[in-house]
Every structure is written in C-alpha cells, then in structure tokens.
Amino acid sequence: MPRNSLCLKIPKITGEKAITTANKLGVIDKELEIHRNNTHIYIPITRNLLQEELKKFKKLIPNLEFSTYTFKERKKHPATLLEILDGKLPPHLLGSLPRAIDFVGDIAIIEIPQELERYKTEIGNAIMQSHKNVQTVLAKAGPVKGKYRLREFTHIAGENRTETIHKEHGCKYYVDLTRVYFSPRLSNEHKRVTSVVKEGETVIDMFAGVGPFAILIAKTHKNVKVYAIDINPSAIAFLEKNVRLNRVGEKVRPILGDAKQIVRQQLRGVADRVIMNLPEKAMEFIGTACEALKPEGGIIHFYNFVSLSDSLENLKVRFAKEIKKFGRKVEKILFTRFIRETAPYEWQAVLDVEIR
Numbered sequence: 001m002p003r004n005s006l007c008l009k010i011p012k013i014t015g016e017k018a019i020t021t022a023n024k025l026g027v028i029d030k031e032l033e034i035h036r037n038n039t040h041i042y043i044p045i046t047r048n049l050l051q052e053e054l055k056k057f058k059k060l061i062p063n064l065e066f067s068t069y070t071f072k073e074r075k076k077h078p079a080t081l082l083e084i085l086d087g088k089l090p091p092h093l094l095g096s097l098p099r100a101i102d103f104v105g106d107i108a109i110i111e112i113p114q115e116l117e118r119y120k121t122e123i124g125n126a127i128m129q130s131h132k133n134v135q136t137v138l139a140k141a142g143p144v145k146g147k148y149r150l151r152e153f154t155h156i157a158g159e160n161r162t163e164t165i166h167k168e169h170g171c172k173y174y175v176d177l178t179r180v181y182f183s184p185r186l187s188n189e190h191k192r193v194t195s196v197v198k199e200g201e202t203v204i205d206m207f208a209g210v211g212p213f214a215i216l217i218a219k220t221h222k223n224v225k226v227y228a229i230d231i232n233p234s235a236i237a238f239l240e241k242n243v244r245l246n247r248v249g250e251k252v253r254p255i256l257g258d259a260k261q262i263v264r265q266q267l268r269g270v271a272d273r274v275i276m277n278l279p280e281k282a283m284e285f286i287g288t289a290c291e292a293l294k295p296e297g298g299i300i301h302f303y304n305f306v307s308l309s310d311s312l313e314n315l316k317v318r319f320a321k322e323i324k325k326f327g328r329k330v331e332k333i334l335f336t337r338f339i340r341e342t343a344p345y346e347w348q349a350v351l352d353v354e355i356r
C-alpha cells in the first residue's frame with residue numbers, strides 16, 4: 001500500500017551521495033521504496049534531521065529540500081534462518097548452522113551438526129518460517145546406504161511425512177524419501193545428459209530410481225525408447241506412477257530387477273546410450289553396459305566416486321582397462337566433470353565415453 005511520508009528531495013546528480021549519508025545517519029525508512037524521477041530522488045525518512053545532521057548534509061548537498069511524497073512499500077523478504085535464530089541460539093553456535101538445505105518438493109532436508117542437536121526443533125521451525133513453501137523439515141539421520149541407496153531421516157518440524165511431489169525441469173516425480181533414492185543435487189546432470197541424447201536413440205538407464213533421467217529424456221525427445229531398470233520394487237512402483245503422471249508411457253519401459261540379469265536376458269545389444277548412476281558399484285557393471293550397447297558401440301554415462309588420493313585421470317585409466325576386458329574400446333572421452341562433494345575429500349564424478 002502506498003504511504004505518505006516525510007522525505008529528502010535531492011537533485012539526481014547528488015542522489016547516491018545523499019543515500020549513503022542518510023543511511024549512515026540511520027534515518028531512511030526501510031519499509032518504503034526510494035523514488036526516482038528525471039530530476040530528483042526522494043528519500044523517505046523516519047524523523048526530522050537534528051541541527052548537526054542537517055549541517056553535515058548541507059555541506060555535502062547544498063540544495064537539499066524537505067518534502068513529502070507518497071511512496072510505494074518495499075516488498076518484504078522473509079527473514080533469513082540466521083535472522084530468525086539470532087537470540088534463540090547461543091551466539092557461538094550460529095556459525096554452525098547448516099548452510100546447505102536440500103528441497104525435495106515441499107520437504108526441506110538438512111544435516112544437523114552434533115553441537116546443534118538440542119536446537120533442532122527451533123532450526124526446523126525457523127526453516128519453515130523462512131521458506132514459506134516448506135511443509136516438512138527432515139534431518140539426515142545417517143548416510144545413504146544399502147542395495148537401494150536409502151537414508152534414514154528424523155522428522156524435526158511441520159507435517160510428519162516423507163512423501164512428496166518434486167518438480168524438476170518441467171517434470172513431476174512422486175518420491176518417498178525413506179523408500180527410494182532421490183537427490184535434487186543431480187538436477188543439472190539429469191538436464192545435461194538429456195541434452196546430449198539424439199532423436200531415434202534407444203537408452204538404457206540401468207539404475208533408474210524414480211526416473212529423473214528416463215522421464216526427462218522421454219519428455220524432451222519425440223522419438224526415443226528408454227528402458228529404466230531398478231532393483232528396488234518401491235523405486236519401480238514410483239517410476240511407474242511417474243511415467244503415467246508425465247505421460248511418457250509409450251517411450252519409457254520400467255523394469256524391476258538386477259540390471260545384470262535384465263540386460264543379459266532382455267536387452268543385449270540394443271542400446272545407443274547407457275546411463276550408469278550407481279557410483280559406489282558402477283565399476284562392477286561395466287561388463288553389463290558393454291553387453292547392453294549395440295555391436296557398433298555407443299555412449300556410456302559413467303558415475304563414480306573420486307577421492308583426494310585418486311584423480312580423474314586414474315578413473316579414466318581404470319575405466320578404459322575395464323572396458324577392454326569386455327572386448328570393447330574407448331573411442332573418445334567426450335566429457336568429464338566433478339558433480340558434487342559427497343564426503344570430506346570425496347567427489348562424485350562423471351565420464352561420458354564413446355565406446356566401440
């Protein structure tokens with residue numbers, strides 16, 4: 001709502017100097033927007049200037065005038081986590097507040113350091129206050145582990161649930177964070193891999209999860225066929241739901257089972273492209289990827305972890321050696337990148353490789 005207020009009217013040429021001075025004096029009304037026209041700027045103030053202040057001002061800006069103006073109100077941004085928690089947490093702990101928050105649909109996920117454990121409810125509530133779309137806050141309660149790559153969570157604020165609908169690059173995904181793997185941190189990879197797929201290709205997503213590669217590829221390209229395999233029955237149940245939700249049923253075929261067996265039994269020599277997003281075990285599946293590719297070859301998107309003592313160069317060498325074991329050859333490394341830090345001194349990396 002526009003509001004009438006006392007203000008400083010200043011020729012535009014000295015405007016920035018005036019704002020700096022008024023700011024230093026703490027007289028600007030921060031709830032209102034400074035107004036500018038072709039000749040003047042109007043700075044809303046909360047009080048009259050004291051004699052001393054006026055003198056100082058006139059020295060810098062001789063043709064300063066007092067006036068009134070109807071100002072627009074500034075849009076209020078929700079307070080930051082730090083602002084909300086200032087005064088609620090011991091000051092020396094404010095620096096330990098988690099900097100990274102993952103958002104999956106309307107669920108926020110954080111990692112609570114040991115020293116903040118007893119303040120987790122306050123932190124959860126503060127996240128809900130500072131992020132109006134968030135309905136649930138979960139804290140990570142352990143690492144991603146097991147065959148299905150799952151993590152445990154502790155509920156710390158809002159609705160007590162782990163299921164949501166996540167939106168990514170125009171697609172929607174049903175996800176239950178305790179039953180299936182999903183990371184919003186792979187969003188760029190889902191998009192990047194999709195962007196290099198060509199019309200007419202057959203793609204095998206060997207570790208598909210709820211389908212963020214498979215569904216985006218199908219949604220983006222007219223003429224593609226994607227086989228999306230996962231060993232976790234819940235992942236396949238969600239993937240099937242997501243295929244329907246995103247209307248890509250003609251292009252994506254979800255398959256429940258071990259990628260090794262599925263490829264051997266149903267998908268030998270059919271793929272132009274294979275996606276291998278199971279970094280902790282991908283090396284063990286290179287033979288399967290080779291089997292899945294067409295006899296003339298194709299592309300493999302290979303995800304793996306690289307630690308400080310290792311290097312991307314070593315990873316390329318190990319990958320090429322493994323490929324050779326299965327009678328194939330690395331024709332060209334098309335792309336390499338560190339995607340994200342997954343643990344102290346450990347990164348997830350990707351190699352896009354052309355195989356013959």
Ligand SMILES: C[S@@+](CC[C@H](N)C(=O)[O-])C[C@H]1O[C@@H](n2cnc3c(N)ncnc32)[C@H](O)[C@@H]1O
Nearest residue numbers: 147148149181207208209230231232258259277
């Ligand atoms: C890191 S997640 C990747 C999910 C998905 N690509 C994404 O970007 O969200 C790895 C997936 O591989 C599945 N998986 C593990 N071992 C498998 C196997 N032998 N065959 C097929 N899928 C497997 C897990 O259930 C999990 O959903």
